[in-house]
Amino acid sequence: MQVASRLAAASLLVVPALLGAQSSQSGAARSTSSTSTAPAITTADLRTRLSIFADDSMQGRETGKIGNFKGTEYIARELAKLGLRPAGEKGTFFQELPYRDVAVDPAAAMSIDNQGMQLGTDFLVLPSYGPIPFGGSLEGAGVQTVYGGRWGDTTAIDPSQTAGRLVVFSAPTNAQGQAAPQFWGVSGFARRFANAAGIAIATLDITPAQLRSLLAEPRSRVVVPGAPRSQFGMIVTRDAARRILGVALESARAGTAGKPLTIIARFKEATTEAPARNVIAVLEGSDPKLRGQFVAIGAHNDHVGFTEQAVDHDSVRAYNAVIRPEGAEDTPRQPSAEEATRIRGILDSLRATRPARMDSINNGADDDGSGSMAVLEIAEALATARVKPKRSILFVWHTGEEKGLLGSEYFTDVPTVPRDSIVAQLNIDMIGRGTAQDVKNGGPHYVQLVGSRRLSTELGDLVESVNTTGKHGFTFDYQYDANGHPQNIYCRSDHYSYARYGIPVVFFTTGVHRDYHMVTDEVQYIDFDHFRGVTQLIHDIATTVGNRAKAPVVDKPKPDPKGECRQ
Ligand SMILES: [Zn+2]
Numbered sequence: 001m002q003v004a005s006r007l008a009a010a011s012l013l014v015v016p017a018l019l020g021a022q023s024s025q026s027g028a029a030r031s032t033s034s035t036s037t038a039p040a041i042t043t044a045d046l047r048t049r050l051s052i053f054a055d056d057s058m059q060g061r062e063t064g065k066i067g068n069f070k071g072t073e074y075i076a077r078e079l080a081k082l083g084l085r086p087a088g089e090k091g092t093f094f095q096e097l098p099y100r101d102v103a104v105d106p107a108a109a110m111s112i113d114n115q116g117m118q119l120g121t122d123f124l125v126l127p128s129y130g131p132i133p134f135g136g137s138l139e140g141a142g143v144q145t146v147y148g149g150r151w152g153d154t155t156a157i158d159p160s161q162t163a164g165r166l167v168v169f170s171a172p173t174n175a176q177g178q179a180a181p182q183f184w185g186v187s188g189f190a191r192r193f194a195n196a197a198g199i200a201i202a203t204l205d206i207t208p209a210q211l212r213s214l215l216a217e218p219r220s221r222v223v224v225p226g227a228p229r230s231q232f233g234m235i236v237t238r239d240a241a242r243r244i245l246g247v248a249l250e251s252a253r254a255g256t257a258g259k260p261l262t263i264i265a266r267f268k269e270a271t272t273e274a275p276a277r278n279v280i281a282v283l284e285g286s287d288p289k290l291r292g293q294f295v296a297i298g299a300h301n302d303h304v305g306f307t308e309q310a311v312d313h314d315s316v317r318a319y320n321a322v323i324r325p326e327g328a329e330d331t332p333r334q335p336s337a338e339e340a341t342r343i344r345g346i347l348d349s350l351r352a353t354r355p356a357r358m359d360s361i362n363n364g365a366d367d368d369g370s371g372s373m374a375v376l377e378i379a380e381a382l383a384t385a386r387v388k389p390k391r392s393i394l395f396v397w398h399t400g401e402e403k404g405l406l407g408s409e410y411f412t413d414v415p416t417v418p419r420d421s422i423v424a425q426l427n428i429d430m431i432g433r434g435t436a437q438d439v440k441n442g443g444p445h446y447v448q449l450v451g452s453r454r455l456s457t458e459l460g461d462l463v464e465s466v467n468t469t470g471k472h473g474f475t476f477d478y479q480y481d482a483n484g485h486p487q488n489i490y491c492r493s494d495h496y497s498y499a500r501y502g503i504p505v506v507f508f509t510t511g512v513h514r515d516y517h518m519v520t521d522e523v524q525y526i527d528f529d530h531f532r533g534v535t536q537l538i539h540d541i542a543t544t545v546g547n548r549a550k551a552p553v554v555d556k557p558k559p560d561p562k563g564e565c566r567q
Helices: 006-012 043-053 056-061 066-082 209-216 238-245 313-322 337-351 365-384 406-413 457-469 495-499 528-547
Strands: 094-096 099-104 109-112 115-118 123-125 138-143 145-150 166-170 198-202 219-222 233-236 261-265 267-271 277-283 294-300 306-312 358-361 392-398 422-428 446-450 475-477 505-509
Touching: 043 066, 043 365, 043 528, 056 066, 056 358, 066 277, 066 365, 066 392, 115 238, 123 209, 145 238, 166 238, 198 238, 219 406, 233 238, 277 365, 277 406, 294 365, 294 406, 294 528, 306 313, 313 337, 365 392, 365 422, 365 528, 392 406, 392 528, 406 495, 422 495, 422 528, 446 528, 457 475, 457 505, 457 528, 495 505, 505 528
Parallel strands: 145 166, 166 198, 198 233, 294 392, 294 422, 422 505, 446 475
Antiparallel strands: 094 277, 099 219, 099 267, 109 115, 109 261, 123 233, 138 261, 277 392, 306 358, 446 505
16 A cells, blocks of 8 residues: 655654664575465465565565566466456456656756856756656756745735746745745646746755755656656745745745746666566456456555664554554654653564564555465466356556555556456455454454445445355455545556446555555565455455446446545
């Protein structure tokens, strides 16, 4: 699952107090060659598969990196063994995304009255990143400039005054009325000035060093050929703003022209370390009349790669048990004296059983090793079944979920089967946990469902009836599906890419936990009985939807596919 807001987390980042991490021990690399598995969905198979997929050798499966490539190789190799039909590009199981490393050209420069300004010191070109809506280039001599007032103030300047000009804004203010660096907090404001040559916001002096380096970092993204040009944006110092406007910000008046600017600021693209790719396979339906329709089952093949610094495994677990019970979902902070004592106690008891172990690999055993291997086990069970479902089953392992649902967005924009023929999508992200220690109200029969009735009441009802008639015995927790829920789960995993096109979805998860997006998300903490049960339930739902005479009826309004997701 995608983090709620990397920018918010980064600007608040506190390194957890790691207590007494000393010795280092490298994880012994297990062989990643395939081991035999049985046709049925079994705990043994799930363990075998997950031990391969979430092994250290997969290096955290970050999109565009070699580890993610190896993970997708494993999935495709298993699909070939099962004899499933490749449904990617050019007769393969893969659909490659136009994913590129994008970085600001270090030659970026600008000048006023022939006086140069330095990239990094006087200005910083803004990337397209999370909620930041920029990432465009700007080049020109004599670019007209204008002061736009305070960033976020819709009364200061009318967009009719900004056409073709670089608009300079002073910093937005926070709730206390102080200048703040969080210019992305004013949602949609940048779009008002789509006609401008670009936007400059005078927040560089107050931007924390950590956020500054985060913004300057090269990053990878999908570069769709022929897509509309992104807006150019930069942050500048107050002094640079003064030089552009010819007057200090305090005395500038919105709408007043500044000096003409000469600027070269562009982004450079390069291929990533390894291709970013979805893995796609089809099991042909048994009914000639219905096999043109698909029940889609999905998970994400990527995770978040390495951590910046190695951390001690048990220190993270002990700290998170007390301070961050939902892992990266919770903001880190300094423990109180009482909390520090509790953390120390937990760590001491762990130290009594095993030595310290430094680690920097986010293995993503649960996120989304569990979903990915569940889809593979379902594929194996259906491919080897004597009687196949009437409709075809479409299996998609999406890449780039952690980077912002990139793989599922790309697949649904550029589908390799007719999009209208997908009758439902069952998305699986993190189904290996959900015990009483992991989640409030958790237990062996705990599953969270999100979105199951948001487009089709019938599909949501069907999930309930399969659970009952199949005697699966799960208790569904629907609290995260509430409209406006602060965790916004409906918008945070791949199902939404399908739902935005009006395809009914069900999202299955056993929920976030202390190891969420941590080096501690490892196979040893997976509850395999629980994991197997949820996998079997989803298998049975897919089979039921696949065999019904009619596709699930969509009785709710469809969202705008290009609009913003709202839970
Ligand atoms: Zn995740």
